[in-house]
Amino acid sequence: MIDLTTRYLGLSLASPLVASASPLGERLDTLCRLEDAGAAAVVLPSLFEEQITLESHQLDQHLSSGAESYAEAVSYFPDLHTYHLGPDTYLEHVHRAKSRLGIPVIGSLNGVSTGGWIDHARLIQEAGADALELNIYYIPTDPATTGAEVEQMYLDLVRDVKASVTLPVAVKLGHAFTAMANVARRLDGEGADALVLFNRFYQPDFDLEALEVRPHLTLSSSWELLLRLHWVAILFGHVRADLAVTGGVHTAEDVLKAMMAGARVAMMTSALLQHGIEHLGRVQADLVAWMEAHEYESIGQMQGSMSYRAVREPSAFERANYMKVLGAFPRSP
Numbered sequence: 555m556i557d558l559t560t561r562y563l564g565l566s567l568a569s570p571l572v573a574s575a576s577p578l579g580e581r582l583d584t585l586c587r588l589e590d591a592g593a594a595a596v597v598l599p600s601l602f603e604e605q606i607t608l609e610s611h612q613l614d615q616h617l618s619s620g621a622e623s624y625a626e627a628v629s630y631f632p633d634l635h636t637y638h639l640g641p642d643t644y645l646e647h648v649h650r651a652k653s654r655l656g657i658p659v660i661g662s663l664n665g666v667s668t669g670g671w672i673d674h675a676r677l678i679q680e681a682g683a684d685a686l687e688l689n690i691y692y693i694p695t696d697p698a699t700t701g702a703e704v705e706q707m708y709l710d711l712v713r714d715v716k717a718s719v720t721l722p723v724a725v726k727l728g729h730a731f732t733a734m735a736n737v738a739r740r741l742d743g744e745g746a747d748a749l750v751l752f753n754r755f756y757q758p759d760f761d762l763e764a765l766e767v768r769p770h771l772t773l774s775s776s777w778e779l780l781l782r783l784h785w786v787a788i789l790f791g792h793v794r795a796d797l798a799v800t801g802g803v804h805t806a807e808d809v810l811k812a813m814m815a816g817a818r819v820a821m822m823t824s825a826l827l828q829h830g831i832e833h834l835g836r837v838q839a840d841l842v843a844w845m846e847a848h849e850y851e852s853i854g855q856m857q858g859s860m861s862y863r864a865v866r867e868p869s870a871f872e873r874a875n876y877m878k879v880l881g882a883f884p885r886s887p
Contacts, residue, residue: 556842557852560594562796562818563685563722563747565658567594569841570813570853571834574800574821575599575662575689578831582650588826589657591834596657597821600664600689601644601674641674645681652682660724663715664689671711672718685722688715691753692728701732708737709744716745724748724798728755729781738789748796749789750821751782773824778802783815788871790816790861804828806840813853814860 558569573593578584580599588596652659661683663671678686688711694704708725716723723745729752731737738749759770779802786797799812800821812820825833850856862868 556845556850557854558838558841560818560853560857562595562798563658563660563724565595565684565722567658567819569594569838570809570817570819571838571841572597572798572819572821573826573834574823575687576823576827578823578826580647582647582654584831585651585655587831588834589655591831592838593834594657595660595684595819596651596655597660597662597687598644598648598651598683600662601641601678602664645677648678648681648683652684658684660685660687662687662689664691672714675715675719679719679721683721685724685747686715686719687724687726687750688712689726689753690728691755693755705731705737705740709740712741712746713744722747724750724796726750726753726800728753729785734785735788735792738793738795742793742795746795748798748818749793750798750800751785752801754778754801773828774802774804775824776802776804776808779808779811783811784871786812786817787815787861787865790858791863806837806844809837809841810844810856811860813856814858816858816861818857 560567560570562570562572569592571592571594573579573588573596575597577599578588579596585596648659648661659682661678661681663674663678663686665671675686690708690711692704692707708727712723712725725741725746725748727737727741727749741749754774756769756771758767760766761768779799782799782801786799789797796818797816798819798821799815799817800823803809803812803820803822804825809820822834822837825837845851858864862871
């Protein structure tokens, strides 16, 4: 009997397949379909900092100037007064989801500063969420802002939220840090229970006829997984926090690679939007078939088996591999 169970954020999961934050989580009936299809946990769509500050009439101009786009949307922000899940509605959604589902429900906050996050982190906990994901979506556009200041902002946010709640907290990061390993270790030191690698920063496009900047959404593909594998494999064993892969997980092979790099879970959104919720069941069946064919008995048996500390040539994750790959590229006659 193949054992697909894993532990993430202190929660026992039936498999490493987690539905990440997306519009699919806005409706209770869709959440039930995700559970039926094989999702071992769900991350609800994010409650955005801008919604919280708007409700309290304290919208900070600094925050709004860098928040033209966001991680789980297909367009720019709608009117925040009419956005689908406002603060009160969001808490009710958490409560209803937890009451209906038999799998862990992870709430999500999206923003860049403590502000109203502290109170809403507590309220999400009181609504019954099993864990909380901090989706820190921040693009530092001010040339006067230093890398050290950005990193400290992340650390302060995690420290303050962790001090305000008792439920496990995951931190969803972008990849563009100068010293990713150091940032991960410091977030770990501030109490982050998991690191989710990586957020996808959507880029606007230019409309050459209208001369306007337009929102542009491109769903992920499996090739994006490589960056995630690289850093999970490097961080595995160096941080206490659990590691999760998000972005580029489409197939059972992608899930297997994430596990071997050292992830506890593999999160999916784009694949479900492209192929439907039932795709989860196909991925799980393929996962079991591969493990049976290769004589793996459990997910735990493979976790971290291809990490930096476990492979024969760890230099493959470092600069030496850069030169080797370039040298191996075939030259034109």
